[in-house]
Amino acid sequence: xxxxxxxxxxxxxxxxxxxxxxxxxxxxxxxxxxxxxxxxxxxxxxxxxxxxxxxxxxxxxxxxxxxxxxxxxxxxxxxxxxxxxxxxxxxxxxxxxxxxxxxxxxxxxxxxxxxxxxxxxxxxxxxxxxxxxxxxxxxxxxxxxxxxxxxxxxxxxxxxxxxxxxxxxxxxxxxxxxxxxx
Numbered sequence: 001x002x003x004x005x006x007x008x009x010x011x012x013x014x015x016x017x018x019x020x021x022x023x024x025x026x027x028x029x030x031x032x033x034x035x036x037x038x039x040x041x042x043x044x045x046x047x048x049x050x051x052x053x054x055x056x057x058x059x060x061x062x063x064x065x066x067x068x069x070x071x072x073x074x075x076x077x078x079x080x081x082x083x084x085x086x087x088x089x090x091x092x093x094x095x096x097x098x099x100x101x102x103x104x105x106x107x108x109x110x111x112x113x114x115x116x117x118x119x120x121x122x123x124x125x126x127x128x129x130x131x132x133x134x135x136x137x138x139x140x141x142x143x144x145x146x147x148x149x150x151x152x153x154x155x156x157x158x159x160x161x162x163x164x165x166x167x168x169x170x171x172x173x174x175x176x177x178x179x180x181x182x
Contacts, residue, residue: 016089023090039093043085046078046100073109074102 024032054075061068077099084096098104 012091016091019090035090036088039085039096040088043082043087043096045082046085047082049078049082069113070109073112074105077105077108 020032023035054071057071057075058068061071081096081099084092084099099108
């Protein structure tokens with residue numbers, strides 16, 4: 001994996017420079033510079049746009065009871081597309097334009113989730129009832145009443161009954177706590 005990243009870091013700028021030289025020969029330097037400037041302006045506008053829209057889509061997904069993975073993944077890809085448009089070069093601009101297409105984002109989401117699911121192992125520890133077996137869909141909801149195990153201490157109007165704790169001041173009394181002890 002490290003060699004692939006190193007190769008990409010070397011090959012990417014070479015490919016970008018080659019494409020810019022070819023575009024300059026075909027269209028002229030002013031048009032190439034204009035295209036790069038327009039791409040950078042559009043990219044910066046795209047990078048500013050997703051914030052509020054993503055927050056609203058995530059809120060709606062949570063309201064439906066669905067994890068907002070797709071919405072967040074789309075927002076990440078749109079942000080990456082904006083960054084690639086700001087980055088000078090026609091290869092990065094082409095990839096950015098692909099990332100802006102919803103079918104391409106859907107395909108990438110499907111690929112990423114399939115790849116992630118292939119690497120994840122789910123283990124269930126069982127249900128809530130004694131002697132229950134793990135269910136394939138995860139733990140079941142408890143049947144009947146829910147039991148909460150807790151410790152408690154009864155506190156009367158004068159404070160806790162335990163002698164090792166100081167008495168609580170009377171909330172209706174105007175005296176300071178030090179004045180009552182005397």
